[in-house]
Every structure is written in structure tokens, then in C-alpha cells.
Amino acid sequence: MVVDNAFAKTICSICYEDLKPIVEDLQSISICGHVFHELWSWFEYCSNGKKKNCPVCKQTCSEANVARLYFQSVGDQNDLSASQSTHGYFEDPKELQREVKRLERKAVGLNSVVENQQKELNAVNEELCNCKKQLKLEVMLKNNALEEKAVVQQLLHLKSEELNTLTSERVRLQERNMALAKELAALKLVSDLNLEEEDVLKLASLGKEGNNHKETIDILRKSLVIRNKSYKELMAKCNALGRGEARSLSKLGKANEKLKKLKTRVQELETVVEVKENKDLRAFKASKDDKETSALAKKCKYGGRA
Ligand SMILES: [Zn+2]
Ligand SMILES: [Zn+2]
Structure with a gap:
């Protein structure tokens, strides 16, 4: 070049x-x-x-x-x-012209740069606008999420309260269940006559933690007292029944005696009746014979006359 x-x-x-x-x-x-x-x-x-x-x-x-x-x-x-x-020295008009042209080119270039930058600024502004919109949307979403979170937390709170209620109810029912089982065991201790020693210990120590012997002994003592009481009551009933039986037996004896007497009396009466009947029969027969004899005699009398 x-x-x-x-x-x-x-x-x-x-x-x-x-x-x-x-x-x-x-x-x-x-x-x-x-x-x-x-x-x-x-x-x-x-x-x-x-x-x-x-x-x-x-x-x-x-x-x-x-x-x-x-x-x-x-x-x-x-x-x-x-x-x-070359600043400051342009003695030659041609040189000046060239410088002017150069500066014009520079101005055109700078204009295009400014234009580009303007475009870019617009693009940046647009992007900013989009970003703002996006931000708005995200803030809205965030608010929604926060609201949802609050609702979920409230729900969670309610559910945990419900759980607490149910848990306390369960504990109450378990306690009631245990109380009923103890009552049943006590009842069995009092009423079941076929309990082995092992069963008695098991029933008496039902629901007692560890070696709470005092409570077990208390239960055994109470059930023993109740059993004694019911035994006494049974014995009293038994005695009353025995007395009743004796009375009934004596009554039965008397009734049997009476029956015997009545039978004897009936036999006597039957004998009397039989004797009387025989007597009557004999009397009847005798009277009949008499009648026949007299009739025959009459016949003979009238027959002889005829
Ligand atoms: Zn440069
Ligand atoms: Zn190049």
C-alpha cells in the first residue's frame, strides 16, 4: 500500500x-x-x-x-x-477540508454510535419494563404462596389440636379400660372358686408397675373380706334352708301318720260294709226262700181243694 x-x-x-x-x-x-x-x-x-x-x-x-x-x-x-x-495548524485549505471531512465522518460515526446506544437504551428500557412486570407477577405469586402457607399452617394447627384431643381421649379410654380390667379382676378374685395361686397373684397385681406389693396386698385383703362376707351370707342361707328342710320333714312325717290312720279307718269301714252287705244278702236270701215256700204251700192248698 x-x-x-x-x-x-x-x-x-x-x-x-x-x-x-x-x-x-x-x-x-x-x-x-x-x-x-x-x-x-x-x-x-x-x-x-x-x-x-x-x-x-x-x-x-x-x-x-x-x-x-x-x-x-x-x-x-x-x-x-x-x-x-495537527490541532491548531491548518494553513492549507485542502488540509482544512480534509480535516473537516474527517470530522464529518467522525460525527456520522458518533451519530451511529449514539443511535445504537439509543436502541440499546430502548431495549434495556423494554427489558426493565418486562422485568418490572415479572417482578409484579412474582410478588403476586409470592403473596399467594404466603397466603397458602398461612392457610396450611392454620390447618396444621387445627389438625395438631385435634390430634391432642384424640390423644387425651385415648389416654382417658386406656385408663378406663385398665380400671374396668382391675374391677373385673377384683370380681373374679371374689367370685371365681377355681383360681390357682398363680392366677390369684396375676389378678391381684394387674396394672401395677414393678413390685408394688402394698397395693396387691390391699386388693387381696379387700377381696378376702368380701369373700368372707359372702361366705357368711351363704352359710346363713344354708342354715335357713336346713331349718326349713327339718320343718318340712316333720310335716311330712305327720302327714304320713295321718295317711296311715286314714287308710286303717278306710279298711275298717270297708270291713264293716262287707259284713253288713253279707248280712243283708243273707237276710234277702232268707226272705226270698220264705216267700217261695209259702207260695208253694198255698199252691198245694188250693190244688188239694180243686
Ligand atoms: Zn479508540
Ligand atoms: Zn476487522
């Missing part, structure tokens, strides 16, 4: 300022060779939704493709920078 224009300048396409190779740190993209002051802010701008690329030729690249440039110089750097600086 032949540079025949002494005023041709190298500029950075990012900031549109002159590139000063000796006095500035410069960076280049190794893929395309384009040079800039620095690329980090451009990459940062790109990373906002775009692929990283070269600001000039738009080739895709990354931080790994950026290389620092070093220039060797001869002579005074101040002179060089002075010669590169």
Missing part, C-alpha cells in the same frame, strides 16, 4: 480519535488485522445479546484474538507526537 497523502490519518473506529502508535497502547484483532485503542468496552457492548465481532469488518472474534501492538521508534518521541498532532 503506497501512502502518498502525508495527511492521511489512522483512526480508531470505536472512538474516532487518532491512533498514535508510539505514544499510545494499541490493540489489534489477529483475524483481520484491524487496530483500535482498546477492545474490552466494545466486547462488553457486544456481549449484550450480540456475537463478539470486529467493529470494522464484523468478523466474529473473541478476547483470545486480541493482541497488543508494540512499535519501535527512532528519535524523540515528543517530536513525533508533536508532528502527529
Whole structure:
């Protein structure tokens, strides 16, 4: 490339300022060779939704493709920078024109940068708007979840109260069950006549923790007293029944005697009746014989006359 224009300048396409190779740190993209002051802010701008690329030729690249440039110089750097600086000296109208054109290009570039940034600002605003909407939605969801949580907690509270009630009811029923079992055991101790020693101990110590002998003995004593009492009552009943039986037996004896007497009397009467009947029969027979004899005699008397 032949540079025949002494005023041709190298500029950075990012900031549109002159590139000063000796006095500035410069960076280049190794893929395309384009040079800039620095690329980090451009990459940062790109990373906002775009692929990283070269600001000039738009080739895709990354931080790994950026290389620092070093220039060797001869002579005074101040002179060089002075010669590169053109601010303030535009004696040649052509040079002035070129400078104007350069500045115009720079303005156009800056405008496009501003436009891009405006677009980006709009996009950011839109995103912010979306974020706000999302936030609103999430706050609503959070509130809903909190309400639900409160409801669930209340429900949990109710359920645990119910559980407590049921537990106390269960304890009460267990106690009642045990009391009934003890009562039943006491009743059995008093009434069951076929209990072995082992059964007696088991029944008397029902529901007593460990070796609570005093209570067991109390129960045994009480049931013994009750048993004695009922034994006494039974004996009294037995005696009363015995007396009743004796009375009944004597009554039976008397009735038997009476019956015997009556039988004897009946026999006597029967004998009397028989004797009387025989007598009557004999008398009847005798009278009949007499009648027959007299009739025969009469017959004979009248027959003799005839
Ligand atoms: Zn620059
Ligand atoms: Zn490039």
C-alpha cells in the first residue's frame, strides 16, 4: 500500500480519535488485522445479546484474538507526537477540508454510535419494563404462596389440636379400660372358686408397675373380706334352708301318720260294709226262700181243694 497523502490519518473506529502508535497502547484483532485503542468496552457492548465481532469488518472474534501492538521508534518521541498532532495548524485549505471531512465522518460515526446506544437504551428500557412486570407477577405469586402457607399452617394447627384431643381421649379410654380390667379382676378374685395361686397373684397385681406389693396386698385383703362376707351370707342361707328342710320333714312325717290312720279307718269301714252287705244278702236270701215256700204251700192248698 503506497501512502502518498502525508495527511492521511489512522483512526480508531470505536472512538474516532487518532491512533498514535508510539505514544499510545494499541490493540489489534489477529483475524483481520484491524487496530483500535482498546477492545474490552466494545466486547462488553457486544456481549449484550450480540456475537463478539470486529467493529470494522464484523468478523466474529473473541478476547483470545486480541493482541497488543508494540512499535519501535527512532528519535524523540515528543517530536513525533508533536508532528502527529495537527490541532491548531491548518494553513492549507485542502488540509482544512480534509480535516473537516474527517470530522464529518467522525460525527456520522458518533451519530451511529449514539443511535445504537439509543436502541440499546430502548431495549434495556423494554427489558426493565418486562422485568418490572415479572417482578409484579412474582410478588403476586409470592403473596399467594404466603397466603397458602398461612392457610396450611392454620390447618396444621387445627389438625395438631385435634390430634391432642384424640390423644387425651385415648389416654382417658386406656385408663378406663385398665380400671374396668382391675374391677373385673377384683370380681373374679371374689367370685371365681377355681383360681390357682398363680392366677390369684396375676389378678391381684394387674396394672401395677414393678413390685408394688402394698397395693396387691390391699386388693387381696379387700377381696378376702368380701369373700368372707359372702361366705357368711351363704352359710346363713344354708342354715335357713336346713331349718326349713327339718320343718318340712316333720310335716311330712305327720302327714304320713295321718295317711296311715286314714287308710286303717278306710279298711275298717270297708270291713264293716262287707259284713253288713253279707248280712243283708243273707237276710234277702232268707226272705226270698220264705216267700217261695209259702207260695208253694198255698199252691198245694188250693190244688188239694180243686
Ligand atoms: Zn479508540
Ligand atoms: Zn476487522
